Amino acid sequence: MIEVRDLSKWFPAPGGQKTAVDAVRFTVYPGEVFGLLGPNGAGKTTTLRMLCTVLTPSAGTASVAGFDVVTEASEVRRHVGFLSANTGVYDRMTAWEMVQYYGRLNEIPPDVLQQRLDDLFTILKMNDFRDVPGGKMSTGMKQKVSIARALVNDPPVLIFDEPTAGLDVLVQRAVLDNIRQLRGQGKTIIFSTHIMREVEKLCDRVAVMSRGKIIACGTLNDLREMYKQDDLEELFFALVS
Numbered sequence: 001m002i003e004v005r006d007l008s009k010w011f012p013a014p015g016g017q018k019t020a021v022d023a024v025r026f027t028v029y030p031g032e033v034f035g036l037l038g039p040n041g042a043g044k045t046t047t048l049r050m051l052c053t054v055l056t057p058s059a060g061t062a063s064v065a066g067f068d069v070v071t072e073a074s075e076v077r078r079h080v081g082f083l084s085a086n087t088g089v090y091d092r093m094t095a096w097e098m099v100q101y102y103g104r105l106n107e108i109p110p111d112v113l114q115q116r117l118d119d120l121f122t123i124l125k126m127n128d129f130r131d132v133p134g135g136k137m138s139t140g141m142k143q144k145v146s147i148a149r150a151l152v153n154d155p156p157v158l159i160f161d162e163p164t165a166g167l168d169v170l171v172q173r174a175v176l177d178n179i180r181q182l183r184g185q186g187k188t189i190i191f192s193t194h195i196m197r198e199v200e201k202l203c204d205r206v207a208v209m210s211r212g213k214i215i216a217c218g219t220l221n222d223l224r225e226m227y228k229q230d231d232l233e234e235l236f237f238a239l240v241s
Contacts, residue, residue: 001028001029001030001064001065001066001156001157001188002026002027002028002034002051002062002063002064002065002157002188002190003027003061003062003063004024004025004026004027004047004051004060004061004062005025005060005061005062006023006024006025006059006060006061007021007023007024007025007047007050007057007059007060007061007062008021008022008023008024008057008058008059008060009021009043009046009047009050009055009057009058010058019212020043020046020212021043021046021047021050021212022043022211022212022213023059023060023213024043024047024060024207024209024212024213024214025214026207026214026217028188028189028190029188030156030186030187030188031183031184031186031187031188032183032188032189032204032205033179033183033189033191033202033203033204034189034190034191034203034204034205034206034207035191035192035193035199035202035203035205035206035207036048036190036191036192036193036206036207036209037192037193037194037199037206037207037208037209037236038194038208038209038210038240039194039210039240040194042209042210042211042212042240043209043211043212043213044161044192044209045084045161045192047209048082048159048161048190048192050062050069051064051069051076051080051159051190052076052077052080052082052159053069053073053076053077056070057069057070064076064079064080064157065079065080065155065156065157065188067079078106078153078155079155079156079157080155080157080158080159081150081151081153081155081157081158081159082150082158082159082161083146083147083150083158083159083160083161083163084146084160084161084162084163088146089134089137089142089145089146090134091133091134091135092133092134092135093133093134094130094131094132094133094134095121095126095129095130095131095132095134095137095141095144095145095148096117096121096130096131098134098145098149099117099120099121099145099148099149099152100113100117102149102152102153103116103117103152103153106152106153108152108153113152116152116154117152120148120151120152121148123178123181124144124147124148124174124178125144125174126141126144126145126148129141139166139167139171140167140168140170140171143163143167143171143175144171144174146163147163147175147178151182155187156186156187156188157187157188157189158179158182158187158188158189158190159189159190159192160179160189160190160191160192160193161192162192162193162194163175163179163191163193164176164193164195164198172198176198176201176202179191179202180202183202191203196232196233196236199220199232200220200232203220204219205217205218205219206218206219206220206223208223208236208239208240210239210240215239215240216239220232223235227239
């Protein structure tokens with residue numbers, strides 16, 4: 001469902017260029033949560049932004065749901081839901097108006113959209129603040145709105161860029177539970193985080209990034225066996241240091 005081959009991104013810099021992502025390769029399958037780990041500046045977010053068509057790759061190829069991220073960008077956007085720690089919720093729009101607006105942008109028929117909104121607000125337990133404007137929402141409320149917004153068009157591919165950053169433990173748990181449910185529905189999911197506990201609970205396979213490159217990839221058991229380290233946090237630090 002996601003195919004990445006030698007994907008690279010560089011930016012102009014004094015004296016030349018700076019490479020943010022350097023020929024990364026991986027595949028993510030339907031019904032799989034694929035973890036993308038790495039310290040700040042490793043290239044995770046740049047990689048995800050290329051997959052979402054926010055950034056254009058400098059080299060290499062990537063396809064999402066069978067569509068090329070460069071030549072078929074509009075189709076990629078129709079088939080992917082993106083969620084980051086930066087909620088981007090409008091202060092003057094209510095939770096319901098916000099999610100409804102994104103549904104209309106995706107050209108969902110009104111009767112289908114109404115049912116979709118009802119289902120999402122029930123599943124995510126958002127009905128008690130459906131009429132609260134974004135400027136008066138808590139961080140947890142805003143993140144739930146962002147989740148609903150990413151899911152409103154029922155995309156087959158979901159990309160989560162540190163979705164639990166800054167959330168309290170109860171909201172973190174709710175977000176992780178929702179991701180598990182989405183995996184059970186056969187969604188293809190990339191989950192970027194630096195929280196090892198979340199990786200152990202969610203991810204089927206993991207890629208570790210450092211300085212723009214993927215330096216290790218496999219199941220958690222594969223990586224533990226390969227590097228002779230049972231503690232995932234210690235394994236991560238050994239790889240990126």
